[in-house]
Amino acid sequence: MSENAREAWRLLQSLTRSERGRLPAIAAQAGLAPGQVLALCSLDPAKPMAMSDLAATLACDNSNVTGIIDRLEQRGLVQRRPAERDRRVKMLVVTAAGARVRQDLRSALSEPPAALAGLPAADQRVLRDLLRRAMGAAASRAAAPGP
Amino acid sequence: MSENAREAWRLLQSLTRSERGRLPAIAAQAGLAPGQVLALCSLDPAKPMAMSDLAATLACDNSNVTGIIDRLEQRGLVQRRPAERDRRVKMLVVTAAGARVRQDLRSALSEPPAALAGLPAADQRVLRDLLRRAMGAAASRAAAPGP
């Protein structure tokens, strides 16, 4: 019985739900819509990505990514480039301006909420270590599914 | 310097982001849209709530709640009732059918993701206690803002 895990998950959900307004607020400040912010932050300026890979990252349909990238491209933050090996594929390149905006967005989004910032330093460290373990173990399980 | 809190927050965000598809999936199974699920789950069947209070809970505009409640009311899950004391206000009452659906939804949503369910029992307990402290302290601060 993992009632503790259930309660921990409920607490985590209420924490992130209380921070729900931040993404729209940060996006509005940059003159972007929330989805555009998530897309821009998901792109690595050093490593162009195909449209369909971005769709998988954002867990949404290709047709949706078309519209989001249209708007980011109009703003000069991203560019489409045809892939060399397969001309059906379009690679997404973050422009210099896009990289600057992205850096600001990521910095704002990673600002911890009061509930975490107010914890004693020792608790913050315990929490970080625990989450590292949890995420690492989950990644391992995904890579090598059990028998 | 709270770099640990920052990293913990980033890890929490990636955990909840990896669970991003669950709300739409659970909503679709119940034949509802994600926003309708959040609204229904936010209503306490034992304690009717004004439209504007629900808007505050969901951190969105009143005009938006009108549309969401329209659809929940058409489905027979919620009813509008005029408040006795102030006839401008409409109280939202969860129907018997709505309470059943709500219970199922809450149960499905509180199922912890693999990253948490896979942690050792001791870690789950530590995490739960830590989050209880964090959320409790934040609530206290909100109730009594410092000097």
Added chain:
DNA sequence: TATTGTTATACTCTATAACTATA
């Protein structure tokens, strides 16, 4: 006058289906 909820309007995100170009 001020407030609660509704309506009108517009933009964004989302999906499905049909289409084009390429493989």
Added chain:
DNA sequence: TATAGTTATAGAGTATAACAATA
């Protein structure tokens, strides 16, 4: 035939502004 991306279309969530009923 199958795949990557686009277009067309539709439904839902979001906001602002104007409005009605009530306070």
